[in-house]
Amino acid sequence: MFDGLKDKLSGFREDVEESTEAEEEPPDDETAAESGAAASDASAEGVGDTTDAAAVESDSAEAAADDDSASSDDEPSTFQRAKAFATGRIIIEEEDLEEPLWNLEMALLESDVEMSVAEQILDSVRESMLGESRKQVETTGELVESALHDALLDVIAVGQFDFEQRIAEADKPVTIVFTGVNGVGKTTSIAKLSEWLADRGYSSVLANGDTYRAGANEQIREHADRLGRDLISHDQGGDPAAVIYDGVEYAAANDIDVVLGDTAGRLHTSDDLMAQLEKIDRVVDPDMTLFVDEAVAGQDAVNRAKEFDDAAAIDGAILTKADADSSGGAAISVAYVTGKPILFLGTGQGYDDITLFDPEDLVESLIDEE
Ligand SMILES: Nc1nc2c(ncn2[C@@H]2O[C@H](COP(=O)(O)OP(=O)(O)OP(=O)(O)O)[C@@H](O)[C@H]2O)c(=O)[nH]1
Numbered sequence: 001m002f003d004g005l006k007d008k009l010s011g012f013r014e015d016v017e018e019s020t021e022a023e024e025e026p027p028d029d030e031t032a033a034e035s036g037a038a039a040s041d042a043s044a045e046g047v048g049d050t051t052d053a054a055a056v057e058s059d060s061a062e063a064a065a066d067d068d069s070a071s072s073d074d075e076p077s078t079f080q081r082a083k084a085f086a087t088g089r090i091i092i093e094e095e096d097l098e099e100p101l102w103n104l105e106m107a108l109l110e111s112d113v114e115m116s117v118a119e120q121i122l123d124s125v126r127e128s129m130l131g132e133s134r135k136q137v138e139t140t141g142e143l144v145e146s147a148l149h150d151a152l153l154d155v156i157a158v159g160q161f162d163f164e165q166r167i168a169e170a171d172k173p174v175t176i177v178f179t180g181v182n183g184v185g186k187t188t189s190i191a192k193l194s195e196w197l198a199d200r201g202y203s204s205v206l207a208n209g210d211t212y213r214a215g216a217n218e219q220i221r222e223h224a225d226r227l228g229r230d231l232i233s234h235d236q237g238g239d240p241a242a243v244i245y246d247g248v249e250y251a252a253a254n255d256i257d258v259v260l261g262d263t264a265g266r267l268h269t270s271d272d273l274m275a276q277l278e279k280i281d282r283v284v285d286p287d288m289t290l291f292v293d294e295a296v297a298g299q300d301a302v303n304r305a306k307e308f309d310d311a312a313a314i315d316g317a318i319l320t321k322a323d324a325d326s327s328g329g330a331a332i333s334v335a336y337v338t339g340k341p342i343l344f345l346g347t348g349q350g351y352d353d354i355t356l357f358d359p360e361d362l363v364e365s366l367i368d369e370e
Contacts, residue, residue, distance in 0.1 A: 001347075002328030006366050008107035013144045015100035016129075020092060020140050092129045092143070101126060112298030112329025117155050117336045124151040141369075148367050156342075157359035158335040163316070163343050164356070167202060167258065170287055173251035175259045177209070177244065177280055178318075179308055180292035182265030185320035185346055187216075189292050190260045191223035192346065192354040197258055198227075204258040207247025208233040209240035209280065212264035212273070220262055227351065230256075240264070240276050241283040248284060261286065268307035277312040288315040290343065295319040295326040302333045309338045320346030323353070331362060 101122055108118040128147040167174055176193075178186045187210075194204045206224050208231065210216035217233045224231035232247040244261040251259045263280070266273035280286065291314040293301035305317055317334050322345040335341050342357045 001322055002326065002331065002362075002366060004325075005107075005111040005328035005332075006368075008104075008111060009148060009366055010369070011107060012100055012104040012148065013141050015103055016092075016097065016144050017140045019096045019100060092140075094130060097126060097129060108329075108332075111327040112302075112333075114299060114302045114329065114333035114337055117333040120155055120336065121151045124154060145367050145369075149363055152332065152363045152366065153359055155336040156332055156362060158341065159316075159339050160335070160341040160359055161316075164200060166288075167197070172255075172257050173205075173248060173259050174257065174288075175244070175248055175261065175284055175286040176288045176290060177261040177263060177277075177284070177286040178290050178292055179263050179277060179312065179314070180265060181267060181304060184265070184292050184294045184297070185318075186265065186292045187220050187223065187262055188349070189318050189320060189344070189346055189354070190220070190262055191227060192351050193344070194223075194227055194229055194258075194260055195351045196344075196354055202257040203255075204260050205230045205232060205247055205251050205254075205256045207231070207244045207259055207261045209244045209261050209276075210264040211236055211238040211240050211243065216262075216264070230254075239279075241279045244280055244284045244286075268304065268311045274311050281312060289313065290315065291317045291340075292320060293317065293330070294324075295322040295328075295330050295345065296324045298327050298329045299333075301330040302337050305334045305338050305340075309340060314338065314340050316341050316343040318342070318344045318346060319357075323347045328366070331357075335359075 104125070105118055105122055108121060109115070113121070125147045128150060129143065178190055180186050190206060194206065197204050206220055206229055208217055208220045210220070211234055214236060217236070220233070221231055223229075230250070232243060232250055234243045234246075240263060244259065247259040247261060250256070261280070261284070263277065264273060266277075268274060277289075281289070289312065291305050291308050293304055295301070297304075301319070305314070308314055317338070317340060319330055319334070319342055322331070331342060331345070345355045345357050347353045347355055
């Protein structure tokens with residue numbers, strides 16, 4: 001999953017490794033001379049005998065470094081570099097990162113990562129790597145990996161909550177309404193989620209709030225029949241809020257844990273359909289409204305998530321078709337842009353093809369070298 005993005009992130013690691021390679025060389029005579037006698041001593045001692053590094057760090061070299069850094073700005077001073085080398089450390093400088101960060105930005109944008117998200121990732125990678133010194137035991141690759149890990153996790157995990165725990169703790173029945181544009185996989189996701197809940201001991205009823213599209217009742221009925229779930233539906237043209245309300249009543253009367261309410265596919269610009277969502281909110285007051293879109297839709301999915309959230313607040317998102325060859329941009333961007341987490345990934349057309357979204361797992365899989 002998201003292999004293209006994974007390759008590109010690995011390209012960033014290689015870029016940084018390449019550009020810091022030169023830094024691995026000891027400072028030349030000129031550099032050492034510039035740094036003054038104390039630095040030369042520190043450097044010579046450090047090179048000759050790394051076990052003395054701690055002593056070098058703690059005595060005259062330290063004092064000289066302080067003096068030196070007082071006169072410089074953000075750039076590590078010559079002396080700091082000499083000291084870093086003497087103590088077996090490498091300092092990552094702005095110029096080492098310039099080209100790799102540029103390439104990383106291009107790679108993220110090509111992977112459909114939203115602009116503000118890409119900038120946030122770059123800022124945090126830059127911040128955690130600049131001026132960073134590493135021990136010889138730590139490779140530059142490891143340093144890059146940890147910077148990328150933290151930067152990605154920070155944007156992907158925005159607003160994340162434990163879906164199962166929320167279901168467990170909520171008063172029953174829990175009502176979940178699904179929104180999104182046409183054909184992205186809302187109905188299929190409802191059927192999958194009904195199975196996912198059943199696997200964890202929760203009963204559910206489906207309610208078809210898509211009273212707009214001809215054939216919508218038949219489509220969801222097919223899923224309900226296959227899964228052996230009850231379905232609440234009204235005739236085409238009926239009031240979606242009334243259908244979902246009936247679903248809630250039915251669940252309460254029959255001791256069913258969760259109501260899964262479908263809605264017609266709509267654009268956020270369809271005023272009448274968006275007004276329906278507001279009415280559902282008013283009449284049913286759902287516990288959660290989940291926005292469904294396709295991972296393959298990339299930036300479009302991110303923009304739609306934002307537009308839907310603005311028009312009728314969502315609590316989280318489901319990204320379907322993550323099994324198709326998608327760029328990964330939507331999975332990385334949706335939470336940061338909307339402030340609402342991705343809760344599930346759809347990974348195929350079978351009822352079991354749904355995975356609880358775990359930001360840490362996604363980040364690990366994106367930066368894993370294997
Ligand atoms: N490969 C793949 N296909 C999926 C996934 N989720 C849904 N689909 C397919 O996407 C198509 C559309 O799914 P629907 O569930 O009908 O979409 P919808 O959003 O309810 O559509 P409307 O009712 O028209 O708004 C179907 O062929 C599904 O099998 C997924 O995670 N992976």
